[in-house]
Amino acid sequence: MSFLKLNQISHQYLYKKGYTKALKDISFTASEGSFISLLGPSGCGKTTLLSIIAGLIEPTRGEVTLQDKPISDSKSDIGYMLQQDYLFPWKTILDNALIGPQIQQKQKNAIKEKAIQMLEDLGLSDVIDSYPHSLSGGMRQRAALVRTLITDPNLLLLDEPFSALDFQSKLKLEDLVSNLLHQYNKTSVLVTHDIGEAIAMSDRIYLMKADPGEIQKVFEIPIELRNLPPFQARKHLKYQQLFDRVWEELNKLEAKSIV
Amino acid sequence: MKQNQLSDDQLFKQYQKKININRLKIILWQFVIFISFFGLWELSSQLGWIDKLIFSSPSKIWMLFTENLVDGSLWFHSRVTLFETIAGFILGTISGIILAAILWWSDRLSKILDPYLVVLNALPKVALGPIIIVALGPGYLSIIMMGAIISVIVTTLVVYSAFKEVDSNFTKVLKSFGATKWQCFKEAIFPASFPSMISTFKVNVGLSWVGVIVGEFLVAGKGLGYLIVYGFQVFNFTLVLYSLLVIAFFAAIMYFLVEKLEKWLIKNPDN
Incomplete structure (x- = not known):
């Protein structure tokens, strides 16, 4: 049984003066606990696809199911991380972390303690009562990660969550996220344009092309890399080989789009 | 060279002093404007430069x-x-x-x-x-x-x-x-x-x-x-x-x- 299933998803954006086809016939499945990456140039509809999986946008055609139920029935099972942290500047870090339970009206003392525990685990114990502006980018994204995980989602959607960070924070956070996801056996979909990140973190990569957004190629990540934390995976010989293959494929896509 | 002879603490105190002086200068100017406005008004009214009936004093x-x-x-x-x-x-x-x-x-x-x-x-x-x-x-x-x-x-x-x-x-x-x-x-x-x-x-x-x-x-x-x-x-x-x-x-x-x-x-x- 596939955990997450996308069946022939197509989406077009309608404007006053016409429409653009953002996505065309996207189908894939992800099994429970797996990590999928959607890799592609900007404008290939990655973020649109992620919003569709999250149930935030209704696709023009096709359907998304999570555990064989339509996605609209299981919204509280989904966690979403954005490119930037989007912590609310007027809330403390703890209140930011608790926004999900608050929205779902599940705020209890137990969940508050859990949030404090998670923030402490991620090295944020000193800033629990601080406001987001006093934190570094890496700390903010870690707080956003707690906010996403606190509602205990089964499916995590990551929309380039590391792209706004400096390289060092990015590598550290990749390891942290990968470790947490394995620990809790979460299923994840990562959107990225960073080839290295996609290879280091995922089990499978879907390479997408733009205009319209379509799946061009699928790469299975070798088992040796899958079992390594991202930082270690980056040093592995097979990482470099796969990187070159993906690189070549991406270049082909770009060459096509220039012609 | 002179800067190097001061300790961090002294530099900070110097900076604080500078900020205070700047603030005092601004307040002083605001005060001067206030006083000279009303002073000038009173004076011109007394000396008949402006019409006492309309502008009072x-x-x-x-x-x-x-x-x-x-x-x-x-x-x-x-x-x-x-x-x-x-x-x-x-x-x-x-x-x-x-x-x-x-x-x-x-x-x-x-x-x-x-x-x-x-x-x-x-x-x-x-x-x-x-x-x-x-x-x-x-x-x-x-x-x-x-x-x-x-x-x-x-x-x-x-x-x-x-x-x-x-x-x-x-x-x-x-x-x-x-x-x-x-x-x-x-x-x-x-x-x-x-x-x-x-x-x-x-x-x-x-x-x-x-x-x-x-x-x-x-x-x-x-x-x-x-x-x-x-x-x-x-x-x-x-x-x-x-x-x-x-x-x-x-x-x-x-x-x-x-x-x-x-x-x-x-x-x-x-x-």
Whole structure:
């Protein structure tokens, strides 16, 4: 049984003066606990696809199911991380972390303690009562990660969550996220344009092309890399080989789009 | 070279001293302007450079002030106008924000109402004075309405555009947790618009005074606006200028209170 299933998803954006086809016939499945990456140039509809999986946008055609139920029935099972942290500047870090339970009206003392525990685990114990502006980018994204995980989602959607960070924070956070996801056996979909990140973190990569957004190629990540934390995976010989293959494929896509 | 001989602590103290001196300089200049304005006014009035009848003089105004302070008429008239202005300000601002929220809620309604709002905004609201007075009677109520109506549309337009400009990713975060439209408004749209709301408050403080004073011009038998009209009718310009200075004083206090509110609402210790 596939955990997450996308069946022939197509989406077009309608404007006053016409429409653009953002996505065309996207189908894939992800099994429970797996990590999928959607890799592609900007404008290939990655973020649109992620919003569709999250149930935030209704696709023009096709359907998304999570555990064989339509996605609209299981919204509280989904966690979403954005490119930037989007912590609310007027809330403390703890209140930011608790926004999900608050929205779902599940705020209890137990969940508050859990949030404090998670923030402490991620090295944020000193800033629990601080406001987001006093934190570094890496700390903010870690707080956003707690906010996403606190509602205990089964499916995590990551929309380039590391792209706004400096390289060092990015590598550290990749390891942290990968470790947490394995620990809790979460299923994840990562959107990225960073080839290295996609290879280091995922089990499978879907390479997408733009205009319209379509799946061009699928790469299975070798088992040796899958079992390594991202930082270690980056040093592995097979990482470099796969990187070159993906690189070549991406270049082909770009060459096509220039012609 | 000299810099190197100072310890970090000394450098910091030097910096603090510099900041204090700069602050003192600014206060000093503000004081100098204040004193020279009133000094020059008094002097030119005494020496006959300006018409004593029209421009009066600070000493005469001060005499009138102490007189009115003692017999209680200062507080009597100020109280009336102050109450009307604050009521008008609150009424106008809150209804403006509520209207903006309704427009944000319904995209279609906001598109339908758009041309009407633009025209209403351009309309000189004080021109509605006579109608309001006839409709609501010559009293507190119509003057408060004048204070409110002058600020309500501009508040609606400014706050509505602030609501629209809130980064949609904040609502995306909330929606990913399954938030309803009301929750999105309460948790993201409304608090994110505090800075714009505060700036409309600041504008509305001034506008409410305009509305109320005009309202008092038209009907009142008491209040600072009434004193101005009365002073004009009996050619007592000391009374006019005295009322004006009292208004300036209270307007400044209201503005100051809005600034306090700003510091309390917007939690950003950077400033």
